[in-house]
Amino acid sequence: MFCARGYHGVGVDEIAGAVGITGPAIYRHFPNKYAMLVHATRELSDTVRTTVDRALADSDDPRTQLDSVLDALATLSVDQRRVGGLYQWENRYLDAAHRAEFRNELGALVGRVAQLVTALRPELSAPVARLFTRAAFSALASLATHRAPISRSRAADLLRRAGWALLTTDVPVPSSLSSVRPTVPVEPLAGPADPAAGQADGNNRREAVLATAIRLFHLHGYHAVGMEDIGRAAGLHASSLYRYFPSKADLLAAAYHRAADQLSASTTASLGSAASDQDALRGLVESFVDLTFSQRDLVAVYLAENNNLPERDRHELRKIQRLQVDEWVRLLIGVRPELSPSEARVLVHAALNVVTDLGGSTDPAPPDAFRPVVTALALEPMRRA
Incomplete structure (x- = not known):
């Protein structure tokens, strides 16, 4: 359950x-x-x-x-x-x-x-x-x-x-x-955000609030974080947050839409510049690795908090997620036509999990040290399994 x-x-x-x-x-x-x-x-x-x-x-x-x-x-x-x-x-x-x-x-x-x-x-x-x-x-x-x-x-x-x-x-x-020796993951304490974030105006301040919320949702889970916690970490009174987001649920929905928009944009770019299905698949993997390593908090929240989304957003965003996976599956079948759609989907999810697991880890090294390797590792199960 x-x-x-x-x-x-x-x-x-x-x-x-x-x-x-x-x-x-x-x-x-x-x-x-x-x-x-x-x-x-x-x-x-x-x-x-x-x-x-x-x-x-x-x-x-x-x-x-x-x-x-x-x-x-x-x-x-x-x-x-x-x-x-x-x-x-x-x-x-x-x-x-x-x-x-x-x-x-x-x-x-x-x-x-x-x-x-x-x-x-x-x-x-x-x-x-x-x-x-x-x-x-x-x-x-x-x-x-x-x-x-x-x-x-x-x-x-x-x-x-x-x-x-x-x-x-x-x-x-x-x-x-x-x-490199294996390292133990160190989770940062949820302290105040960059002081400059508290001085930002308009859209910049809204972005600072959203970034702070995403970080806290990742560290502690959606239910363990209150608007007061987000305001404190962002250098704002909790009442001020409601100028930008009507509720905590709207903050979570904004995080999901941000991740979905970035994935859609990277998918469009990869498909538009690819000369073949194989090139397009590699491009999708590379862009997902880039997103996972550069925005670990956002991707972790995107993967973990689906059940906490407002009903009005949940179905729409799940559809977007399925469409993203469908594109990977379509390309993989183009590269390996011997695979059935169900087999290709299992291998796509295996590749995605390799990226998200390694992207949030510091074992065996700080993530950026082995970031270039992860694309090749994610392609391996789709290429040879």
């Missing part, structure tokens, strides 16, 4: 009703809703770790072990499709300690699989093997980010092959990445 409707969109009584008990009875099992979220993320982590452990126990040969890991995780992704989104969306509602626990668990799993990659490909440095492994994990987990219909067996096979494509990729990697 958290994944389908958002953490704040689900009440304790609804959860109790879904499992056939009364609201008060649920507190015999969990002290509050937050405890359920912590338990759910731990359960997801435990399931993934156990799956990897079992796959690694099958053999001592790195290639066989990697094949077993990819096959097991692809199958798990299909089986856990309805709850897998916890890793991407809902863990931001955890407090700092629980968030670190979740990330450390995922980081440890990435490290174990990356060791197999370096054993199989000794020419790779540890940071580069880790980068390829993280990309593979993102592709494998991507099924939880969309609802495109596809058979279970075909989905598992596509995801497994996408993982292999990313682990065996020969995309060029800057030598500077070879000596």
